[in-house]
Amino acid sequence: MTTATYTVQGMTCGHCVSSVKEEVSEVEGVEAVDVDLAAGSLTVTSAQPVDVAAVRQAVTDAGYQLVTP
Amino acid sequence: MTTATYTVQGMTCGHCVSSVKEEVSEVEGVEAVDVDLAAGSLTVTSAQPVDVAAVRQAVTDAGYQLVTP
Numbered sequence: 001m002t003t004a005t006y007t008v009q010g011m012t013c014g015h016c017v018s019s020v021k022e023e024v025s026e027v028e029g030v031e032a033v034d035v036d037l038a039a040g041s042l043t044v045t046s047a048q049p050v051d052v053a054a055v056r057q058a059v060t061d062a063g064y065q066l067v068t069p
Numbered sequence: 070m071t072t073a074t075y076t077v078q079g080m081t082c083g084h085c086v087s088s089v090k091e092e093v094s095e096v097e098g099v100e101a102v103d104v105d106l107a108a109g110s111l112t113v114t115s116a117q118p119v120d121v122a123a124v125r126q127a128v129t130d131a132g133y134q135l136v137t138p
Contacts, residue, residue: 012082013082013085015084016082
């Protein structure tokens with residue numbers, strides 16, 4: 001099991017959290033997604049490491065921005 | 070046609086606006102709902118004046134707060 005934590009910009013409320021969770025959950029290989037609104041953090045759990053570009057695209061699709069890396 | 074403008078606290082993003090619009094649109098007699106996120110204003114259009122208590126309840130149901138009156 002692998003967990004990776006990212007920083008997301010632009011989330012302001014619980015709806016934003018739901019949108020990010022929904023999109024990132026659809027990325028191939030992702031088994032669990034946790035978002036901390038106050039910290040702006042996104043934690044992705046998967047059996048194998050997940051493609052960062054796919055996570056970034058999912059966050060963008062939700063309307064937010066994954067901070068580098 | 071009557072329009073009434075209220076102030077709503079707690080809306081932070083477009084999702085919040087959608088939630089408020091959806092709930093207030095369901096109030097009896099309401100024909101149009103407009104929300105200005107930056108101003109925190111809610112404008113309700115109806116043929117006859119709408120019950121403020123019903124608008125307040127709709128805003129509360131959406132998860133936000135109608136400022137007095």
